[in-house]
Amino acid sequence: MQSQDNLYARLSDFHDVEADLAETRHYLHAHPELSFEEAETARYVADKLEGWGYEVTRNVGGHGVVARLSAGTGTKSVAIRADMDALPIQEDTGAAYASAVPGKMHACGHDGHTTMLLGAAEYLARTKRFNGTITLIFQPAEEAGHFSGAQRMIADGLFERFPIDAIFGLHNHPGAPAGAILTRSGPMMAAGDTVTITITGKGGHASRPHLTVDPVLVACNLVVTLQSIVSRNIDPTQTAVVTVSTIHAGEASNVIANTATISMSVRSFDPAIRAFLEQRIRKLTQSVADGHGATATVDYENGYPVVVNAEKETAFARQVAEELIGTEGVSTCHLIPGSEDFAYFLEHKPGSFLRLGNGETSQILHSSKYDFNDASLTTGAALWARLVERYLDA
The missing domain is CATH 3.40.630.10 (Zn peptidases)
Incomplete structure (x- = not known):
């Protein structure tokens, strides 16, 4: 046998x-x-x-x-x-x-x-x-x-x-x-989602920033704010990643651009946390933009679950x-x-x-x-x- x-x-x-x-x-x-x-x-x-x-x-x-x-x-x-x-x-x-x-x-x-x-x-x-x-x-x-x-x-x-x-x-x-x-x-x-945020301000001459709404400044503030989501909003026993991968704005050093664009990768292992991350990213983006007198649109693309x-x-x-x-x-x-x-x-x-x-x-x-x-x-x-x-x- x-x-x-x-x-x-x-x-x-x-x-x-x-x-x-x-x-x-x-x-x-x-x-x-x-x-x-x-x-x-x-x-x-x-x-x-x-x-x-x-x-x-x-x-x-x-x-x-x-x-x-x-x-x-x-x-x-x-x-x-x-x-x-x-x-x-x-x-x-x-x-x-x-x-x-x-x-x-x-x-x-x-x-x-x-x-x-x-x-x-x-x-x-x-x-x-x-x-x-x-x-x-x-x-x-x-x-x-x-x-x-x-x-x-x-x-x-x-x-x-x-x-x-x-x-x-x-x-x-x-x-x-x-x-x-x-x-x-x-x-x-992990679930992998891709986020593109477009911030619209008011461009102008770099020597007169008070006459503009600088989207680069808004983008930089937003990057720092977004990093608080995982560290201060997600249970430490859970796992999530929010990574800002790119920032693009302007072409000349003496010009404040009209827009700035941020792209992000967002990772999570739980459907509830995945939904919460999207909610926080959208809310914080609007809050930061509003606080600086800019506007923002969030293109949130759900990737693989x-x-x-x-x-x-x-x-x-x-x-x-x-x-x-x-x-x-x-x-x-x-x-x-x-x-x-x-x-x-x-x-x-x-x-x-x-x-x-x-x-x-x-x-x-x-x-x-x-x-x-x-x-x-x-x-x-x-x-x-x-x-x-x-x-x-x-």
């Missing part, structure tokens, strides 16, 4: 394909495509999946690819998602497989995410040691910031056309050992990870102030978003020197294969 370990995918099952996974990843890395432009990446992915026997649907919500495969008599279906898009950054890694497209690179590791899911897909199609239906989601435009690939795929009937019981995804994690797996139940990654992992599915994913690499390789993830559009999937279906170590000396995400760590590829592929087998065998 086989031990439970031998019933499901193991790291050793992927040792023979390490070079193949690296070759796939290097190809994708050298041919990056930005959000909404992933036509060739989607074609590459879809062609491979069809060759392995998956039922493939292309152009779901844009360049999205959905692949389905069934085995046995099971009625459950589990979905795994990987993102495909790159970033508008000039690569500076010096790698032999560096981006061949000027000004575009895989600076967030989506080439690795796609490769790992392809590796799991090939293994599952070859072994068919599962009882139910696999749904693999290769998503475009995660980096879009608003009306992203996840939103577009959902709007295109993703869950109605391809019914599932649960959904899982992951992102690589610079700073954690390569191949380590991090999980967290409940809120994990909080990534909230379901307790049951997270506990299951952690158990699978511990079976695969041992308890010493699995840890609880800290709250991450970055945002992720996988949150939209979790608003519709139970599931969990994981993190996979990219190496303790890895460059940070969105850096021109960042590169996905090939040493993590087999762990990610084996994790997805085992998770599918275990979920559909439960």
Whole structure:
């Protein structure tokens, strides 16, 4: 009788394909495509999946690819998602497989995410040691910031056309050992909102400020005031970020401009706090502007919501990870102030978003020197294969 370990995918099952996974990843890395432009990446992915026997649907919500495969008599279906898009950054890694497209690179590791899911897909199609239906989601435009690939795929009937019981995804994690797996139940990654404030005063000559309403002065006062929101209005046991990222006004040193513009990034982990931050930003902006005789408009754009992992599915994913690499390789993830559009999937279906170590000396995400760590590829592929087998065998 086989031990439970031998019933499901193991790291050793992927040792023979390490070079193949690296070759796939290097190809994708050298041919990056930005959000909404992933036509060739989607074609590459879809062609491979069809060759392995998956039922493939292309152009779901844009360049999205959905692949389905069934085995046995099971009625459950589990979905795994990987993102495909790159970033508008000039690569500076010096790698032999560096981006061949000027000004575009895989600076967030989506080439690795796609490769790992392809590796799991090939293994599952070859072994068919599962009882139910696999749904693999290769998503475009995660980096879009608003009306992203996840939103577009959902709007295109993703869950109605391809019914599932649960959904899982992951992102690589610079700073954690390569191949380590991090999980967290409940809120994990922040909601990310973008705010643009336009202050209108009365311009004039810099030598006669008393005849003007200086929007730069108003903007500077407002920046200081906005920094009080988190420190004086948010419970210290909660987490929120209000960052003023840009201030733009005028073009000449001897001219007081008519307008000044501030842009901000706002992060939160709780819907109530998210709503409160917007309320305070709007109120303080109007108060400061009124106090100086200026006017202000606030353009508040809600970005991705909080990534909230379901307790049951997270506990299951952690158990699978511990079976695969041992308890010493699995840890609880800290709250991450970055945002992720996988949150939209979790608003519709139970599931969990994981993190996979990219190496303790890895460059940070969105850096021109960042590169996905090939040493993590087999762990990610084996994790997805085992998770599918275990979920559909439960």
